[in-house]
Amino acid sequence: MTKKVLVLPGDGIGPEIVGQATRVLDALIADHGLDMAYESALVGGSSFDEHGVPLTDEVLEKARQADSVLLGAVGGPKWEQFEIAVRPEKALLKLRSELELFGNLRPAILYPQLASASSLKPELVSGLDVLIVRELTGGIYFGQPRGIRTKDNGEREGFNTYVYSESEIERIAHVAFRAAMLRDKRLCSVDKANVLEVTELWREVMTRIGKEYPEVELTHMYVDNAAMQLVRAPKQFDVMVTGNMFGDILSDCAAMLTGSIGMLPSASLDANGKGMYEPIHGSAPDIAGQNKANPLATILSVSMMLRHSFGEEALADKIENAVSTVLDQGYRTGDIYTDGMKLVSTTEMGDAVLAALK
Ligand code: NAD
Numbered sequence: 001m002t003k004k005v006l007v008l009p010g011d012g013i014g015p016e017i018v019g020q021a022t023r024v025l026d027a028l029i030a031d032h033g034l035d036m037a038y039e040s041a042l043v044g045g046s047s048f049d050e051h052g053v054p055l056t057d058e059v060l061e062k063a064r065q066a067d068s069v070l071l072g073a074v075g076g077p078k079w080e081q082f083e084i085a086v087r088p089e090k091a092l093l094k095l096r097s098e099l100e101l102f103g104n105l106r107p108a109i110l111y112p113q114l115a116s117a118s119s120l121k122p123e124l125v126s127g128l129d130v131l132i133v134r135e136l137t138g139g140i141y142f143g144q145p146r147g148i149r150t151k152d153n154g155e156r157e158g159f160n161t162y163v164y165s166e167s168e169i170e171r172i173a174h175v176a177f178r179a180a181m182l183r184d185k186r187l188c189s190v191d192k193a194n195v196l197e198v199t200e201l202w203r204e205v206m207t208r209i210g211k212e213y214p215e216v217e218l219t220h221m222y223v224d225n226a227a228m229q230l231v232r233a234p235k236q237f238d239v240m241v242t243g244n245m246f247g248d249i250l251s252d253c254a255a256m257l258t259g260s261i262g263m264l265p266s267a268s269l270d271a272n273g274k275g276m277y278e279p280i281h282g283s284a285p286d287i288a289g290q291n292k293a294n295p296l297a298t299i300l301s302v303s304m305m306l307r308h309s310f311g312e313e314a315l316a317d318k319i320e321n322a323v324s325t326v327l328d329q330g331y332r333t334g335d336i337y338t339d340g341m342k343l344v345s346t347t348e349m350g351d352a353v354l355a356a357l358k
Contacts, residue, residue: 005067021302034315044092054089060098109130132239133172182307333349
């Protein structure tokens, strides 16, 4: 059956980078047998300007009906003065919660051609390919009760609740094990089971679910050691799975190991493999409208969508190989440019990827 994708370009550089990603989709549909149809809609600040809200009920319903969503980025200085409830970023939070996108996949890939962009020594990171699976809708960021209260002695104290139910751990475990099955079949579960009971349960459930995936080698690591290992020897990892807060920190750390924010895609998945795919960067207002933005993170988000939601492994590989080819050919947008390379615009980078796809 034809897969339906909702495309939400958003604000700032969003329409420019998504424009290149949909050119890739068009080419795969026309020339490589991809059975997919997509339609576009407004989200974020551009939706606010048109409809007074960052996400209309109509667009939310379209996202519900779609098999997956491809998003650019939202936000910008124009909308920062408005109250939080109508800020562009609210649209993303609403999409994530309404679509129950609890499984966040954040790859940190450093193409050998860009190894000098990292703050670590090239030999430590060249060819890095780690996938961090972060639980996105639970844990301490959402646990109740929470707040700031005044104790009997008049002193104030802040408190949050770190809680995971077994079913929440089970469903993120399945996302992580399935992702590992598509890769090198090694999964490292990150917790703090020596101190926190909630992660003692996390470890127990991960181990139990692991028995359903005998091909995947499961290991466990405390979060402090995991942070250390990520900057000491990051290539030891294949897939890492962890809760919301640890994942927030570790995935940003891993992304920065690559030094190139314009190269990194991400996915947020529900229990059935439906996902919202987007680059990890924002709307880059400083370069918006100048045809300068790097579209590769968004193009790689399409490849993640094909792999994780639609089982189109061969086409996903094709996109990733095309990206690697254009880097080999020396094409660079400003954010990844180094001396001696060919500086190209957003659309020229899109042209190069389309040529490499052929
Ligand atoms: P940003 O990621 O937009 O930009 C940070 C820096 O990286 C800027 O110098 C920008 O030019 C550069 N950059 C980012 N993406 C690039 C690309 N594809 N090609 C070349 N250079 C790129 O982060 P910010 O400046 O902190 O935020 C700008 C706006 O984006 C804010 O309104 C913020 O709320 C929003 N934002 C949205 C998302 C999202 O939609 N998921 C994520 C982060 C930030």
